[in-house]
Amino acid sequence: MKETIVASYYYLLYHTLRHSLAASDFEAHMECMRQQQKAVQGEKVLQILEQLQQGREDQASLPSIRKALDILGIMPENDADSLRRLSSVFCYIELEQRYERQAVYDFAELSERAIFPKEEQAELSADPQAYVQKFVSSLNRLWKREDLSFEAFFAKLKNTVEHYAWCIASGSKSSHQYVPVSEQCSMLGALAAALSSERMEDSGRMTLVVGDLSGIQRYIFDIAQTGAGSVAKRLRARSFFLSALSDIISHRIVHRFGLPLSNIVMSSGGKFYILLPGGTATLQELERLQKELDHWFLEQYHGEIACNLAGEVIVADDLTHMDKIMERLNLTLRQRKMNPLLQGLTTGECWDTNNWLVQQQETGRRCSVCKKFAVDEGELCKHCRFDEEMGQRLVRARYFVYRYPSQRGLPVVDGYSVEAVESPPAYEDSIYLVYRLNSPAVDTDDRLPMVTKYAANYIPVADENGCPHCLAKDDAHDPVRPGAPLQFECIAESAIGAKQLAYLKADVDYLGSVFVFGLNRDGQAVQLQQIAVLSKMLDLFFSGWVHRIISEKYRRVYTVFSGGDDLLLIGAWDEIVHLAQELHLRFREFVGDNPNLTLSAGITFCKSHQPVARQAAVAEEELDRAKESPSRTRPEGRNQVSVLQQAMNWEQFAEFCEEAKRLAVMWEQKQVTSAFLYRLLDYAEMYRTYEAGDTQGLRFYPKLSYDIARNLSDEKDKEVRIWAQRFLTIQEDHPFLTLRPLIQMSRLYRLNDVIGKEEM
Ligand SMILES: [Zn+2]
Numbered sequence: 010m011k012e013t014i015v016a017s018y019y020y021l022l023y024h025t026l027r028h029s030l031a032a033s034d035f036e037a038h039m040e041c042m043r044q045q046q047k048a049v050q051g052e053k054v055l056q057i058l059e060q061l062q063q064g065r066e067d068q069a070s071l072p073s074i075r076k077a078l079d080i081l082g083i084m085p086e087n088d089a090d091s092l093r094r095l096s097s098v099f100c101y102i103e104l105e106q107r108y109e110r111q112a113v114y115d116f117a118e119l120s121e122r123a124i125f126p127k128e129e130q131a132e133l134s135a136d137p138q139a140y141v142q143k144f145v146s147s148l149n150r151l152w153k154r155e156d157l158s159f160e161a162f163f164a165k166l167k168n169t170v171e172h173y174a175w176c177i178a179s180g181s182k183s184s185h186q187y188v189p190v191s192e193q194c195s196m197l198g199a200l201a202a203a204l205s206s207e208r209m210e211d212s213g214r215m216t217l218v219v220g221d222l223s224g225i226q227r228y229i230f231d232i233a234q235t236g237a238g239s240v241a242k243r244l245r246a247r248s249f250f251l252s253a254l255s256d257i258i259s260h261r262i263v264h265r266f267g268l269p270l271s272n273i274v275m276s277s278g279g280k281f282y283i284l285l286p287g288g289t290a291t292l293q294e295l296e297r298l299q300k301e302l303d304h305w306f307l308e309q310y311h312g313e314i315a316c317n318l319a320g321e322v323i324v325a326d327d328l329t330h331m332d333k334i335m336e337r338l339n340l341t342l343r344q345r346k347m348n349p350l351l352q353g354l355t356t357g358e359c360w361d362t363n364n365w366l367v368q369q370q371e372t373g374r375r376c377s378v379c380k381k382f383a384v385d386e387g388e389l390c391k392h393c394r395f396d397e398e399m400g401q402r403l404v405r406a407r408y409f410v411y412r413y414p415s416q417r418g419l420p421v422v423d424g425y426s427v428e429a430v431e432s433p434p435a436y437e438d439s440i441y442l443v444y445r446l447n448s449p450a451v452d453t454d455d456r457l458p459m460v461t462k463y464a465a466n467y468i469p470v471a472d473e474n475g476c477p478h479c480l481a482k483d484d485a486h487d488p489v490r491p492g493a494p495l496q497f498e499c500i501a502e503s504a505i506g507a508k509q510l511a512y513l514k515a516d517v518d519y520l521g522s523v524f525v526f527g528l529n530r531d532g533q534a535v536q537l538q539q540i541a542v543l544s545k546m547l548d549l550f551f552s553g554w555v556h557r558i559i560s561e562k563y564r565r566v567y568t569v570f571s572g573g574d575d576l577l578l579i580g581a582w583d584e585i586v587h588l589a590q591e592l593h594l595r596f597r598e599f600v601g602d603n604p605n606l607t608l609s610a611g612i613t614f615c616k617s618h619q620p621v622a623r624q625a626a627v628a629e630e631e632l633d634r635a636k637e638s639p640s641r642t643r644p645e646g647r648n649q650v651s652v653l654q655q656a657m658n659w660e661q662f663a664e665f666c667e668e669a670k671r672l673a674v675m676w677e678q679k680q681v682t683s684a685f686l687y688r689l690l691d692y693a694e695m696y697r698t699y700e701a702g703d704t705q706g707l708r709f710y711p712k713l714s715y716d717i718a719r720n721l722s723d724e725k726d727k728e729v730r731i732w733a734q735r736f737l738t739i740q741e742d743h744p745f746l747t748l749r750p751l752i753q754m755s756r757l758y759r760l761n762d763v764i765g766k767e768e769m
């Protein structure tokens with residue numbers, strides 16, 4: 010089994026290396042493979058590979074690998090001679106707008122910086138030969154290790170291949186879209202593991218499972234009802250816990266089926282997909298798992314969170330037209346979500362009344378933070394106590410450690426646990442996975458099943474001198490200590506101008522359609538690998554790149570969550586406004602400027618003591634406005650940002666911010682008076698009545714004209730006069746429509762002493 014999985018995983022790579030390395034280098038590579046006798050029998054892996062190559066049939070495992078190759082239509086021979094650069098998967102996406110450009114990735118090790126594609130004509134900056142040499146020397150080092158378990162070896166192998174081969178293209182028979190070699194390898198490994206499993210049925214049926222956590226946002230924000238306090242310590246912890254929970258549930262499912270973690274074919278944003286062997290019996294096993302999960306969630310979380318599983322039985326051919334399968338699978342998932350936790354409440358066909366009593370059974374005091382769960386010691390319930398501990402640890406965490414069975418770390422489901430630590434743990438049998446955060450885990454000397462993980466985890470902390478805001482306050486009885494998370498109040502105080510926070514909520518437009526229909530260009534078959542690549546690349550942007558940019562440039566921004574295809578950030582309002590614009594611009598670059606892939610965002614400003622749950626809901630409303638408000642170029646909305654209850658496109662938003670800043674300067678220097686701005690708002694009201702059909706409203710024009718002539722005629726008023734004359738028009742998209750939010754926005758800038766000097 011081990012050799013079969015490794016051989017099928019390695020098959021395509023073996024070809025690629027054979028044809029792109031010098032003969033002596035390839036010989037040396039095979040020699041390194043042969044030396045491996047601990048994790049797998051390298052000699053046996055090589056035998057399987059050679060026999061596959063020669064079309065021989067004398068190994069028992071060959072049929073399942075050959076079948077896997079056949080199913081995926083992988084044909085390494087056709088592009089064997091050259092290393093091909095990978096086109097961005099986003100280039101293939103077409104919804105309503107035609108898109109013809111090609112954007113390709115350079116040969117570069119995977120990082121949050123490497124994921125921005127270049128024009129096809131751009132010069133290769135990396136030498137392909139040198140790149141492959143480096144890749145193969147990492148592989149050789151790994152094959153020669155004599156101290157690794159299979160689990161650790163396979164995790165490191167997969168991680169090394171993803172690190173280097175994510176940008177090397179591989180073709181297939183059923184599609185002329187290219188997929189990374191690393192993704193083809195993963196899918197081959199997953200498929201061969203399923204096909205050679207003892208749970209595999211003669212019918213050849215398999216099951217694709219989707220799992221999805223629901224109640225995430227409500228659970229994250231519930232802690233924040235009490236206002237400020239130590240919310241900043243807990244919010245990140247809760248968000249982290251939920252992503253770890255989603256991971257662990259997916260681990261538990263593959264473990265239950267005796268498969269390697271690589272059968273989890275996609276996982277991001279609290280949602281995962283798993284490829285399992287078997288049909289009906291597998292669905293029954295899933296029902297049992299669902300029931301166990303439902304019981305656990307009811308007991309531990311009173312049903313505040315649920316994990317919904319749905320499975321779709323597929324045959325091999327289905328893997329090449331996954332668009333339809335994904336549509337069906339997500340429909341089943343939606344139906345399941347309408348009756349969450351049903352399995353936990355019923356035994357067979359009867360209602361299980363024991364589970365109705367959970368809330369009443371817990372007597373005694375309620376937790377002082379969440380006011381929901383019973384106190385088990387001190388003032389806090391166990392969830393809130395973990396949040397507080399974890400919140401402290403996450404600030405410095407560089408590794409997440411998953412154990413089973415375990416007594417250490419944060420216990421999650423049934424003997425699984427997760428721990429956040431600063432340095433890699435010592436080897437233990439119970440450690441089945443280690444994430445190294447935001448830093449490549451390649452060529453490391455440890456014996457751990459350690460892989461690279463991009464995760465947005467930045468929160469602002471006080472530097473070695475402590476928080477300047479707390480220190481300046483006389484009555485601060487609990488100042489933020491050096492290295493501890495800043496309170497939201499401290500973050501707000503660091504803003505320029507008004508001491509306010511901003512919430513930024515953003516996500517990718519029409520994402521469901523992008524996944525289901527986007528790749529189906531000109532009736533093309535859509536493969537599971539392509540969908541997986543799309544999901545992984547988006548996640549790299551929202552987790553890897555967002556983490557990098559915040560921790561380098563926007564250090565007063567707090568990550569509530571960012572990953573999958575969406576984010577929620579809280580920060581000093583001025584930084585959030587800049588960050589939103591950079592997010593949009595870099596996303597354009599990331600998707601090769603494909604107009605079918607756009608972002609929408611909602612921004613809301615508030616004082617720091619406002620409850621987080623309430624403000625997050627307001628940001629969500631702004632996001633909905635950005636999505637729904639029609640614009641002249643796009644009647645169906647989207648590709649917009651909404652701020653101060655006004656939706657605008659991203660270019661307008663950049664101008665809007667600039668204008669608000671200029672107005673603030675004129676206002677502060679008394680070139681423009683508050684009285685004049687109030688009169689402007691009156692004229693804007695008249696314009697609105699005109700727009701609604703009342704021609705009387707046109708009076709705004711002579712009135713404004715007279716006002717300008719009378720009050721702004723001096724040479725010193727020139728700048729204001731030019732600005733005000735902008736409103737003397739009856740064009741569509743009238744500047745009056747954004748006047749009120751413009752004035753509100755400029756008030757945010759206004760209290761700033763250094764206005765005009767600061768770089769926008
Ligand atoms: Zn070949």
Ligand SMILES: [Zn+2]
Pocket residue numbers: 376377378379380381382389390391392393394
């Ligand atoms: Zn609590």
Ligand SMILES: [Zn+2]
Pocket residue numbers: 476477478479480489495496498499
């Ligand atoms: Zn402070």
